[in-house]
Amino acid sequence: MGAMGTETAKQEQTGAGKPWIDYIQKDLPQHLDWWPYTLGALPLTLFGLLVGTGLLLTFYYVPSPEQAYESVDRITNEIYLGWFVRGLHKTSVDLMILFLFFHVIRVFITRAYRSPGELKWVSGSIVLFVTLAMGFTGYSLVFDNVSYWGMTVVTSMIGTLPVIGTPLLHLLRGGEEVSGGTLLRLYDLHTKLLPVLLGGLVIGHVVIVRLLGFAEVKGSHGFHPFYPQHTLKMGAIAAGLLLLIVNIAMIFPPLLGPPANLQEVASDVSPPWYFSAPFMWITLLPSPLALWSLLGFAGLFVVYPYLDRMLAERGWPMEVVNAFVATAVICAIAGLMYLDTQM
Amino acid sequence: MAIVHDDIGRRRFLSQAVMGFGMLFGLGTLGFRFLQFLLPTRLEREAETVLIGSESRIPLGEAVPMDLGGRKILVLKTEDGVAAFSRRCTDLGCLVSWNKERAQFICPCHQGTFDRTGLNIAGPPPRPLDRLPIVKRGEQLYVNIQAT
Numbered sequence: 001m002g003a004m005g006t007e008t009a010k011q012e013q014t015g016a017g018k019p020w021i022d023y024i025q026k027d028l029p030q031h032l033d034w035w036p037y038t039l040g041a042l043p044l045t046l047f048g049l050l051v052g053t054g055l056l057l058t059f060y061y062v063p064s065p066e067q068a069y070e071s072v073d074r075i076t077n078e079i080y081l082g083w084f085v086r087g088l089h090k091t092s093v094d095l096m097i098l099f100l101f102f103h104v105i106r107v108f109i110t111r112a113y114r115s116p117g118e119l120k121w122v123s124g125s126i127v128l129f130v131t132l133a134m135g136f137t138g139y140s141l142v143f144d145n146v147s148y149w150g151m152t153v154v155t156s157m158i159g160t161l162p163v164i165g166t167p168l169l170h171l172l173r174g175g176e177e178v179s180g181g182t183l184l185r186l187y188d189l190h191t192k193l194l195p196v197l198l199g200g201l202v203i204g205h206v207v208i209v210r211l212l213g214f215a216e217v218k219g220s221h222g223f224h225p226f227y228p229q230h231t232l233k234m235g236a237i238a239a240g241l242l243l244l245i246v247n248i249a250m251i252f253p254p255l256l257g258p259p260a261n262l263q264e265v266a267s268d269v270s271p272p273w274y275f276s277a278p279f280m281w282i283t284l285l286p287s288p289l290a291l292w293s294l295l296g297f298a299g300l301f302v303v304y305p306y307l308d309r310m311l312a313e314r315g316w317p318m319e320v321v322n323a324f325v326a327t328a329v330i331c332a333i334a335g336l337m338y339l340d341t342q343m
Numbered sequence: 344m345a346i347v348h349d350d351i352g353r354r355r356f357l358s359q360a361v362m363g364f365g366m367l368f369g370l371g372t373l374g375f376r377f378l379q380f381l382l383p384t385r386l387e388r389e390a391e392t393v394l395i396g397s398e399s400r401i402p403l404g405e406a407v408p409m410d411l412g413g414r415k416i417l418v419l420k421t422e423d424g425v426a427a428f429s430r431r432c433t434d435l436g437c438l439v440s441w442n443k444e445r446a447q448f449i450c451p452c453h454q455g456t457f458d459r460t461g462l463n464i465a466g467p468p469p470r471p472l473d474r475l476p477i478v479k480r481g482e483q484l485y486v487n488i489q490a491t
Contacts (some may be wrong), residue, residue, distance in 0.1 A: 089400075106432035149437060153452055175383045177413065220419060263410065265437050265451045283436075283453040286467050 026210065028230050031220035037101040038237060040209075043131075045238040046096035047202060049245070053089040061141065063187035065180045068143035069259040076256050079166065091269030093135055095245065097274045099126050109326055111308065111318060112215035118305035120212055123205040126301045130198045132274065135188035138273055143183065149259030149269045152178050153187070159280070162292055270340055277336040283343075390489050397482045398425060406441030406448075414488055416475060417441055417448070421459055427486045428461050429473035439472065448472060 031037050060079060062071040064092065075082040104124070107113060111123035140151040159169030175182030224230060257266070271279050282290040300307070314324045385464040393411050395418060401407055406419040408430065415438060428448065430438045430473035447464070448457040455466035462471045476487040 049372075149452065153435045153437060156434075160435075170383055170385075171378075171381055173383075181383070263408070263415070263438070265440075268449065269437070282467065286469070289467065290467065307374050 025226050027223040029214050029220050030222040031217040036106050040232050042099040043096045046092045053085050056085050063184050072142050083253050086254045090254050091245045091248045113305040119210050120209050121305045124209050127201045127205050134194050137186045140186045142259035143260050145261050145266040146257050149265050150271050268298045276340045277333040280336040280340045392485045392487050395484050395486050427475040427477050433470045434468040
């Protein structure tokens with residue numbers, strides 16, 4: 001009984017006994033009303049739009065090497081508003097990844113992952129990687145020449161990993177070579193497994209953020225209710241975002257390159273902008289070093305809050321370090337992207 | 344037999360541990376089988392010799408691209424003779440092309456460069472191009488496609 005009593009007291013103290021819905025509806029700190037702190041909600045809105053438009057695209061897309069390109073061509077050029085739906089899907093991906101990057105930069109610079117919020121960063125970084133995997137699989141489905149050779153290069157890269165590389169390569173490709181089976185597997189990943197995983201991870205990330213609480217921000221004193229104030233603001237942002245996406249999709253309608261040619265590599269195999277920097281990195285550095293350094297960066301990225309804590313305990317000025325690291329990384333990425341445009 | 348609390352605790356722990364491990368083992372085995380289902384079976388390719396044409400039809404200094412049942416090769420004729428190379432770049436599997444002016448094989452994906460003997464001389468490729476043995480019977484050339 002005594003133990004039970006202590007348990008209840010502990011639950012009351014930490015709030016673990018409260019219904020989960022209370023966490024979602026809990027009043028929000030004042031700073032969440034400031035623009036840079038709303039960046040996390042934007043990818044969530046875009047994810048919703050991606051699911052909707054993606055679902056529409058599956059009604060016409062055919063995941064077979066003979067018909068994939070043709071079906072994308074039909075969607076783009078024949079089906080009523082097909083170009084628009086595909087444009088919305090494509091623009092939403094670009095913006096989702098862009099806003100995820102902005103969100104990461106904001107969290108990094110303000111060190112919002114500080115204890116006890118490490119798990120917020122870790123869960124968020126997994127969301128980022130799964131989103132990039134969605135970008136890659138989706139881009140492969142177009143099956144034009146650039147996407148076909150992109151698919152070949154990326155799967156080969158996975159194959160160079162030690163021990164798990166070859167089985168993983170066969171698992172992804174469904175054989176030794178890129179084939180119809182590969183397209184079907186990537187289609188399954190893009191339309192079934194990864195969206196479900198991403199949906200779960202996004203919910204997990206939001207729940208973790210609410211459970212662990214928001215990081216304290218200087219100058220943020222008051223609170224505002226989740227509903228209606230915050231919900232309305234987010235709604236307004238979502239509406240503005242939709243307006244922006246519709247305009248981008250109309251001004252820059254989606255394009256389609258020449259069909260996949262298995263005998264000739266595309267003249268420019270540059271991937272979409274969000275893979276441009278790692279693509280240049282593997283071009284400039286020798287193979288194993290490039291891959292290992294990319295994996296190293298990814299690992300370091302995930303565990304950064306723990307590294308921050310370790311260094312902060314030793315007296316490092318982490319605000320300055322983070323500002324410096326962020327600037328250096330952004331400059332390096334911009335430089336690599338510029339190099340890619342020149343090649 | 345008198346039952347003491349400790350014993351119950353131990354029994355419960357043991358039974359739960361056995362059930363837990365059993366369940367994990369069962370699920371693990373099932374998961375492993377599912378993974379095996381997803382992994383494609385490797386088809387053994389037999390070694391074969393394929394006729395690629397007569398030597399006189401390949402111009403000097405040129406490399407002729409061929410597709411032998413999915414195996415993409417380049418047959419290069421130089422002063423040293425005729426040689427066949429796999430077109431698959433040893434970096435990340437793009438297809439190399441022959442550049443006559445530079446007398447080099449170039450991979451367009453990451454600018455990997457190989458000399459006319461197939462040796463990797465620049466860019467990310469970690470090893471030379473795969474070379475396929477050529478057999479000459481009279482005027483006709485045959486390529487040996489090795490078993491994989």
